[in-house]
Amino acid sequence: MARTGNKNIQAKLVLLGDMGTGKTSLVLRFVKGQFFEFQESTIGAAFFTQVLSLNEATIKFDIWDTAGQERYHSLAPMYYRGAAAAVVVYDITSMDSFQRAKKWVQELQRQGNPNLIMFLVANKADLEDKRQVGNEDGEQYAKENGLSFLETSAKTAQNVNELFYEIVQRSAKNLFSVPTATFLLQQRDWQKLTPHVKLE
Numbered sequence: 001m002a003r004t005g006n007k008n009i010q011a012k013l014v015l016l017g018d019m020g021t022g023k024t025s026l027v028l029r030f031v032k033g034q035f036f037e038f039q040e041s042t043i044g045a046a047f048f049t050q051v052l053s054l055n056e057a058t059i060k061f062d063i064w065d066t067a068g069q070e071r072y073h074s075l076a077p078m079y080y081r082g083a084a085a086a087v088v089v090y091d092i093t094s095m096d097s098f099q100r101a102k103k104w105v106q107e108l109q110r111q112g113n114p115n116l117i118m119f120l121v122a123n124k125a126d127l128e129d130k131r132q133v134g135n136e137d138g139e140q141y142a143k144e145n146g147l148s149f150l151e152t153s154a155k156t157a158q159n160v161n162e163l164f165y166e167i168v169q170r171s172a173k174n175l176f177s178v179p180t181a182t183f184l185l186q187q188r189d190w191q192k193l194t195p196h197v198k199l200e
Ligand SMILES: Nc1nc2c(ncn2[C@@H]2O[C@H](COP(=O)(O)OP(=O)(O)OP(=O)(O)O)[C@@H](O)[C@H]2O)c(=O)[nH]1
Pocket: 017, 018, 019, 020, 021, 022, 023, 024, 025, 026, 036, 037, 038, 039, 040, 041, 042, 043, 066, 067, 068, 069, 123, 124, 125, 126, 127, 152, 153, 154, 155, 156
């Protein structure tokens, strides 16, 4: 792997999406390995940091978990401004949340940083029997808009680490000014190098 030098890099990541889609739950699953059936609705925004180390470089992720309630909408630009990556979350059991996700994507495309890396995340994939939004619908919308797409479950941890690894990998080019290809990491490297990131 290419040597990246002794760098400390800070990257801002923002999660957006309708209330109740599971933004806080995804972050808690990733950062703490926890899940709560009765997660409280976020007020304003919550802030988490996660430090990932690889070779001589350290990335400190500042994660802004925004509140999905409509009354907090006007605060959002404060959180997505300057972000390296944005994760727009919807809930596969709610068509409304998918429509809301599309609105967020449009807003980010209009207002966001042109280098912003955007992910569309279909959460609650464990609730297959209540599904309202088909996997193909999310996938197709993401493709049309140049977004990365993943179906996740904060409850079962499905694709949660994968989501954050992909964010790091896709951000790597911007963060390290090296081609992503020289920066690809195997998951076992992550495990070795990042004891504070729990792998399921
Ligand atoms: N079954 C299932 N439930 C989930 C999942 N993710 C979150 N939940 C539940 O959905 C509810 C809402 O989750 P939150 O993480 O608070 O959602 P949020 O997007 O942060 O909501 P706001 O803070 O109001 O914007 C909670 O009761 C969670 O337990 C999931 O993947 N599967």
